[in-house]
Amino acid sequence: MPPFVLPFPQIDPAIFTLDLGGFSFSLRWYALAYIAGLVLGWRMIVALMRRPRLWPAQTPPMTPDQPEELLTWMTLGVILGGRIGYVLFYNPAQFLANPAEIFAIWEGGMSFHGGFLGVILGVVGFAWRKGAPLLSVGDAVALAAPLGILFGRLANFINGELWGRPTDVPWAMVFPHAGPEPRHPSQLYEAGLEGLVLGLVMWWLALRAGWLRRPGALIGVFFLGYGLARSFVENFRLADEQFRSAANPLGHVIRFGSQPDAWGLTMGQILSLPMVAIGLGFLAFAMTRRQA
Template identity: 45%
Template sequence: MYLVGFLCAWILVKREIKRQLVTPERVNLELAHLESLMAYLIIGVILGGRIGYCLFYNLDYFLEHPLEIFATWHGGMSFHGGAIGAIAAGLIFCKRYKESFFKWADRFVWPAPIGLGLGRIANFINGELFGRPSDVPWAMIFPGGGPIPRHPSQLYEALLEGPILFLLLSLLKGKDRYPGGLFSLFLIIYGFLRFFAEFFREPDPQLGFILFGWMTMGQILSLCMICVGIILFLITQKPRTQRI
């Protein structure tokens, strides 16, 4: 699913570059940058996702078993960690090649929901990250969730983070006045969708509820994501002379 998501992003961003740019020289330069940036992002997403999971969801365990950090076949990836890793990789790339971070960020967040939706379908296939107990007619029994019927929350998240997020971003694409607008809106909208979906998802057993007896780690991280997105939107959508 990771590979398919990256491939779809590469195809759509490549098409956007060819559509937006006029001169063949500039198109060729941007396409060369795209090839390099993809390598940065793949590394950033994988490293960030794994490190984020270790830090946010199971720090005590990995402090006691540090070699397990490298045992990715045992599972454990964090979207929020992967997002931080991708942002860090993008910043490093743009600094090295003197490119605009927000220009490339806007390009890549638009196809990002394809990979996110596919990732949730993979969670469903694996029977992992299942939902809370439920008596709705479509509740399911998951191998790792005991004999209790549960929400298929992976499918809820696949719908929210995939087609719905993609549709919203497609409608907003090109509406921002300055670079960074779509990237900021992605952070805000994804944060809200993930916060809502977490109400149906079983909290991680090693953490449970973190705040107020109902808020999960995913919701806390999503709130942080929303706040960062709002701040970035307010900053990026001001004329350059008025920015802080």
């Protein structure tokens, strides 16, 4: 055990609970993170629509009141896509045996990649319905996305879930329900890289470098930045239980070698690395087009 281990903050995952006779309702930090991310993201997009000079030909892709409808599409995409993605990508056998658990979203279990695909479909549906320029709408949504990721990963930390691998770094933590070993607080790594750092870079590019005038450029930055950050943090994050075994303790879905500690790729990396290629493709497309 390292000489210094940071204590895990004892924060109740439920902010409050209402007990109404035979029925109880809890507002959890996990749910609040989704709500805050969506609502603040909506307000950020509204603010962008009120700054015409940022957009091609000084014409925003939406009126300031249209992002409210976009919020509905995004909410459905995040919830449905996140849950379906988790069921399909991470634990299909368990949910096939217990299909009723698919709808127990309040118990946790959401896939970022599934939610991301859901948001993409929502943005495409909204842009098609409104006749809005798809790439510019996508750029606006991409700018708001890191804030939602930041809140979501902080909620994972409060829940004491998705913890990291055992380590002896000075900032290691002993997580509830994760055994006595000090571990990487990998949720905070993701919050910092995928949320805070990526968000600051993207907002600087939008407000200072004028990249919103290159439709698709910020979509590319988000794909590239998230794919690289998530792939890196997967080296410190403990893989989901269903992927781990005595012969494969690191939970690599693809292994290059037969030893238990052989180098390999986790499910998170398999799903994230294609985002790097897609991001580079969007950036190449945006940068080779004539700037408006």
